[in-house]
Amino acid sequence: MFGGSSSGPRISTVSASSSDFGSCTEFTNYVVTVPPTPDNNPEPGPAQIPIVKQDIGSGSPNKDQESDDETDLRISEEHDTLLNKISHPLTRIVKISPIIIAIYRILIVVRVLSLGLFLLWRVRNPNKKAIWLWFLSVICEIWFAFSWLLDQIPKLFPVNHATDIEALKVKFESPNENNPTGKSDLPGIDVFVSTADAEKEPPLVTANTILSILSVDYPIEKLSCYISDDGGSLLTFEAMAEAASFAKIWVPFCRKHKIEPRNPESYFGLKRDPYKDKVRHDFVRERRYVKRGYEEFKVRVNALSNSIRRRSDAFNSKEEIKALEKWKNWKVKVEEDQDKEPRPPLVAPKATWMSDGTYWPGTWAVPCLHHSRGDHASVIQVLLDPPENEMVKGTCGNESALDFEEVDMRLPMLVYVSREKRPGYEHNKKAGAMNALVRASAIMSNGPFILNLDCDHYVYNSRAFRDGICFMMDSNGDRVCYVQFPQRFEGIDKSDRYANKNTVFFDINLRALDGIQGPMYVGTGCLFRRTALYGFGPPDYFMVEEKSSGCCGLRNKNRNPATVASEPVYYIDVEDEDQVDISLIPKQFGSSSMLVNSVKVAEFQGRPLTTAHSSRRGRPPGSLTGSREPLDYATVNEAVNVISCWYEDKTEWGVNVGWIYGSVTEDVVTGFRMHEKGWRSFYCVTEPDAFRGSAPINLTDRLHQVLRWATGSVEIFFSRNNAIFAGRKLKLLQRIAYLNVGIYPFTSIFILTYCFLPPLSLFSGHFVVQTLTGSFLLYLLIITLSLCGLAILEVKWSGITLEEWWRNEQFWLIGGTSAHIVAVLQGILKVIAGIEISFTLTSKSSTGDDEDDDFADLYLFKWTALMIPPLTIIILNIVAILFAVCRTVFTDNPQWSNLLGGTFFAGWVLLHMYPFAKGLMGRRGRTPTVVYVWSGLIAICFSLLYVTIKNSEIDGGSFVLT
Numbered sequence: 001m002f003g004g005s006s007s008g009p010r011i012s013t014v015s016a017s018s019s020d021f022g023s024c025t026e027f028t029n030y031v032v033t034v035p036p037t038p039d040n041n042p043e044p045g046p047a048q049i050p051i052v053k054q055d056i057g058s059g060s061p062n063k064d065q066e067s068d069d070e071t072d073l074r075i076s077e078e079h080d081t082l083l084n085k086i087s088h089p090l091t092r093i094v095k096i097s098p099i100i101i102a103i104y105r106i107l108i109v110v111r112v113l114s115l116g117l118f119l120l121w122r123v124r125n126p127n128k129k130a131i132w133l134w135f136l137s138v139i140c141e142i143w144f145a146f147s148w149l150l151d152q153i154p155k156l157f158p159v160n161h162a163t164d165i166e167a168l169k170v171k172f173e174s175p176n177e178n179n180p181t182g183k184s185d186l187p188g189i190d191v192f193v194s195t196a197d198a199e200k201e202p203p204l205v206t207a208n209t210i211l212s213i214l215s216v217d218y219p220i221e222k223l224s225c226y227i228s229d230d231g232g233s234l235l236t237f238e239a240m241a242e243a244a245s246f247a248k249i250w251v252p253f254c255r256k257h258k259i260e261p262r263n264p265e266s267y268f269g270l271k272r273d274p275y276k277d278k279v280r281h282d283f284v285r286e287r288r289y290v291k292r293g294y295e296e297f298k299v300r301v302n303a304l305s306n307s308i309r310r311r312s313d314a315f316n317s318k319e320e321i322k323a324l325e326k327w328k329n330w331k332v333k334v335e336e337d338q339d340k341e342p343r344p345p346l347v348a349p350k351a352t353w354m355s356d357g358t359y360w361p362g363t364w365a366v367p368c369l370h371h372s373r374g375d376h377a378s379v380i381q382v383l384l385d386p387p388e389n390e391m392v393k394g395t396c397g398n399e400s401a402l403d404f405e406e407v408d409m410r411l412p413m414l415v416y417v418s419r420e421k422r423p424g425y426e427h428n429k430k431a432g433a434m435n436a437l438v439r440a441s442a443i444m445s446n447g448p449f450i451l452n453l454d455c456d457h458y459v460y461n462s463r464a465f466r467d468g469i470c471f472m473m474d475s476n477g478d479r480v481c482y483v484q485f486p487q488r489f490e491g492i493d494k495s496d497r498y499a500n501k502n503t504v505f506f507d508i509n510l511r512a513l514d515g516i517q518g519p520m521y522v523g524t525g526c527l528f529r530r531t532a533l534y535g536f537g538p539p540d541y542f543m544v545e546e547k548s549s550g551c552c553g554l555r556n557k558n559r560n561p562a563t564v565a566s567e568p569v570y571y572i573d574v575e576d577e578d579q580v581d582i583s584l585i586p587k588q589f590g591s592s593s594m595l596v597n598s599v600k601v602a603e604f605q606g607r608p609l610t611t612a613h614s615s616r617r618g619r620p621p622g623s624l625t626g627s628r629e630p631l632d633y634a635t636v637n638e639a640v641n642v643i644s645c646w647y648e649d650k651t652e653w654g655v656n657v658g659w660i661y662g663s664v665t666e667d668v669v670t671g672f673r674m675h676e677k678g679w680r681s682f683y684c685v686t687e688p689d690a691f692r693g694s695a696p697i698n699l700t701d702r703l704h705q706v707l708r709w710a711t712g713s714v715e716i717f718f719s720r721n722n723a724i725f726a727g728r729k730l731k732l733l734q735r736i737a738y739l740n741v742g743i744y745p746f747t748s749i750f751i752l753t754y755c756f757l758p759p760l761s762l763f764s765g766h767f768v769v770q771t772l773t774g775s776f777l778l779y780l781l782i783i784t785l786s787l788c789g790l791a792i793l794e795v796k797w798s799g800i801t802l803e804e805w806w807r808n809e810q811f812w813l814i815g816g817t818s819a820h821i822v823a824v825l826q827g828i829l830k831v832i833a834g835i836e837i838s839f840t841l842t843s844k845s846s847t848g849d850d851e852d853d854d855f856a857d858l859y860l861f862k863w864t865a866l867m868i869p870p871l872t873i874i875i876l877n878i879v880a881i882l883f884a885v886c887r888t889v890f891t892d893n894p895q896w897s898n899l900l901g902g903t904f905f906a907g908w909v910l911l912h913m914y915p916f917a918k919g920l921m922g923r924r925g926r927t928p929t930v931v932y933v934w935s936g937l938i939a940i941c942f943s944l945l946y947v948t949i950k951n952s953e954i955d956g957g958s959f960v961l962t
């Protein structure tokens with residue numbers, strides 16, 4: 001009833017303030033059709049690679065004096081090289097030094113064995129004087145060993161992959177028989193950017209991301225960019241319109257001068273010499289011009305919130321006057337005619353207005369009915385039309401300051417999308433937003449691949465899209481569900497105090513998974529195969545099934561019932577249309593027939609090329625070089641239809657199709673479901689980094705972020721997406737890795753306990769073992785040394801630094817004692833009481849006051865209850881050490897061994913807590929030593945007091961030093 005039909009979903013009209021913005025007001029529309037498959041190419045039989053006989057690239061002209069023999073020879077050589085290049089793999093494995101890996105594996109075995117022996121020893125040798133202390137510690141140690149194993153085992157087969165974009169170019173963008181002009185035969189990519197709050201995610205940041213996407217090095221007509229605005233805010237909308245307008249000079253400028261990175265804010269902020277390696281004489285002038293343009297653009301974007309407010313105020317007061325007049329007229333009428341006309345409202349609503357004098361259909365500055373967060377209409381606006389099919393050259397620099405005569409001026413399509421939201425509907429956070437984009441884009445551009453970026457993650461390496469596509473177009477590419485790029489961060493303090501960079505995860509864990517079934521999906525910087533997102537399985541399986549059952553496109557009857565019941569129809573073959581049970585599809589994808597029809601097109605376009613040596617079903621070369629039809633109004637209307645909030649009712653969106661709902665870490669679940677179906681993913685580490693983003697650098701925001709991730713993990717643990725229940729196609733080690741994702745927050749229970757053990761032991765005068773025996777110390781030594789050895793080897797094969805590894809260890813304890821434990825409680829609450837967990841956005845804007853200090857934010861101190869447990873731990877441990885020292889020194893019954901053990905453990909805890917203590921101190925200059933010294937002094941006073949009283953009891957009142 002809140003459906004779009006009642007309040008009318010609308011297509012807003014553009015309202016940008018900038019001048020050269022004409023083209024956006026009318027949008028031409030565009031549809032991708034299935035490229036005609038050559039009739040002579042029966043599927044799925046092997047097809048021949050077309051071999052080009054003449055004019056390869058800038059092939060050398062035939063000279064008359066050359067003999068026929070020579071020419072033939074040359075041609076055949078060219079054949080060979082071309083054939084070589086065409087069959088050349090697009091990706092390859094870069095071996096990590098086998099010696100390092102061998103030692104690494106041996107050390108793992110050593111540590112597993114010694115841990116086992118140690119635990120055995122511990123269980124057999126209880127501390128009879130303090131059984132409780134012994135028992136607690138042994139339980140914790142067993143769990144730590146278990147969780148270490150979960151983390152370590154999937155790291156047995158680390159691997160590095162490299163791509164070959166030159167080979168990709170030869171294969172897809174060089175002239176050949178099927179494609180004489182050498183027009184790009186690469187598949188389309190739809191880029192999704194998510195933003196949700198114009199305050200926490202500044203539109204300027206988002207606009208920069210958009211600019212970096214619009215200028216990537218990928219065939220322009222194959223690229224479409226969609227921005228999802230979950231805030232439905234006019235500010236974001238107009239900032240995007242500004243970005244679209246600035247792109248008209250920024251993008252050609254980047255293309256002409258090969259600018260990197262193509263995010264203007266980062267580019268102009270580079271510390272290195274901008275003229276290095278630049279030889280064009282017009283570069284200096286054009287750079288200056290574009291820089292000025294960017295500065296003006298920035299000022300315009302920054303002024304938007306003010307100008308929108310002023311504009312809205314003006315319109316609103318006009319409306320008010322109108323309303324007042326209406327009311328007066330009505331009053332006069334009522335008095336004169338005694339007419340029973342309904343009384344018009346006296347006050348007009350405080351609307352937010354677009355510059356063309358219409359209401360903004362999204363949320364308003366003063367929220368009101370149908371115009372607030374969580375209650376507004378759908379908005380789709382094509383900000384940049386789909387580009388022409390052929391290159392459009394720019395003009396020479398006489399009238400304009402820029403000379404773009406040789407530059408392609410086209411821009412990829414850019415679409416602003418804000419899905420409809422109504423109260424009473426679950427919106428499913430980011431996953432819901434992404435699914436709306438999946439549908440809208442299926443109708444508007446239907447790129448067979450989808451790249452997902454958070455608004456603060458921009459394209460740092462303009463060729464990264466090609467790197468990703470290499471994996472997809474390689475000979476086994478049709479088994480690949482996604483290619484994950486590592487998340488890299490900027491603006492982080494040098495020592496990365498809170499392990500924001502997460503290099504241990506991104507360079508060790510994910511690389512290791514790449515050697516099994518592939519990295520997890522981590523939410524941003526990921527290139528998906530559209531059909532994998534649609535919930536289909538990989539084709540390998542289909543081929544087997546097809547051979548055995550002889551039928552096409554239908555689901556496997558003898559599959560595990562749990563997965564069959566809800567799994568979408570298998571691969572649909574374009575040629576086998578008649579045999580597909582189409583009636584099943586709307587149940588899964590919803591009622592839009594345009595959407596349903598687009599599925600098979602995307603499947604076809606996502607296939608790698610057919611090759612001579614492979615029986616896999618590919619697509620014929622040259623089939624993606626055709627032109628696209630323009631967008632029409634009906635298409636855009638249909639796109640608006642599929643982003644309405646009721647569209648997903650009674651469908652499988654979020655259950656089996658698209659991003660999966662039910663966890664605040666939707667990313668892990670979504671990737672998990674694909675691996676579960678037998679898909680393979682790849683990890684693509686590029687040089688320079690493919691994408692870069694921002695991370696919260698102050699302690700509080702960081703803890704909240706970790707809290708959200710851990711909560712998501714607990715949600716996964718308690719859901720049907722727990723890796724234990726996964727089907728047979730999830731490989732064992734991959735399963736253990738996913739299991740670890742669900743289990744790691746629970747480790748916090750034991751970490752917390754363990755951190756309280758040193759104070760307990762020091763206060764009580766006992767230790768976890770009865771006495772520090774040689775075997776205990778030896779075991780401890782082996783365990784510690786083997787861990788250090790593993791760390792060093794991991795550092796060796798992954799390329800991270802030891803400091804980063806250590807920071808990660810530290811934050812493991814800090815997170816474990818604060819965020820993770822709360823996550824476990826929250827998760828259990830959700831399971832028992834059904835209390836929903838909110839998605840607290842990570843703030844991207846710097847909140848520090850100090851303008852000159854890049855890291856002002858780092859020293860920002862915001863109190864949060866999450867800090868209570870670690871703070872308690874710090875204080876208790878310090879007090880305990882000093883107390884025990886005093887007692888041992890001043891009493892007649894010194895227990896040096898227990899003091900030593902306890903102090904060692906407490907020191908270990910405090911060492912890990914150091915960054916946390918630093919975070920509490922705020923500003924630079926004052927070190928956490930102050931915290932330690934102060935609590936130390938207080939502790940000494942208390943302990944002296946204690947010892948005095950104790951001694952005076954023993955010695956009958958007189959204080960005696962022993």
Ligand SMILES: O=c1ccn([C@@H]2O[C@H](COP(=O)(O)OP(=O)(O)O[C@H]3O[C@H](CO)[C@@H](O)[C@H](O)[C@H]3O)[C@@H](O)[C@H]2O)c(=O)[nH]1
Pocket residue numbers: 194195196197201228230428429430433453454455456522523524664665666667705708709712839840841842843
């Ligand atoms: O209702 C929502 C909530 C969030 N987002 C977007 O989701 C992204 C991630 O949010 P952020 O607060 O930046 O989370 P991070 O902790 O930085 O993100 C990591 O972890 C998240 C899962 O918890 C993933 O969704 C992210 O992709 C991943 O980068 C942002 O672009 C938001 O705009 C929405 O679109 N709608």
Ligand SMILES: [Mn+2]
Pocket residue numbers: 454456694842
């Ligand atoms: Mn983020």
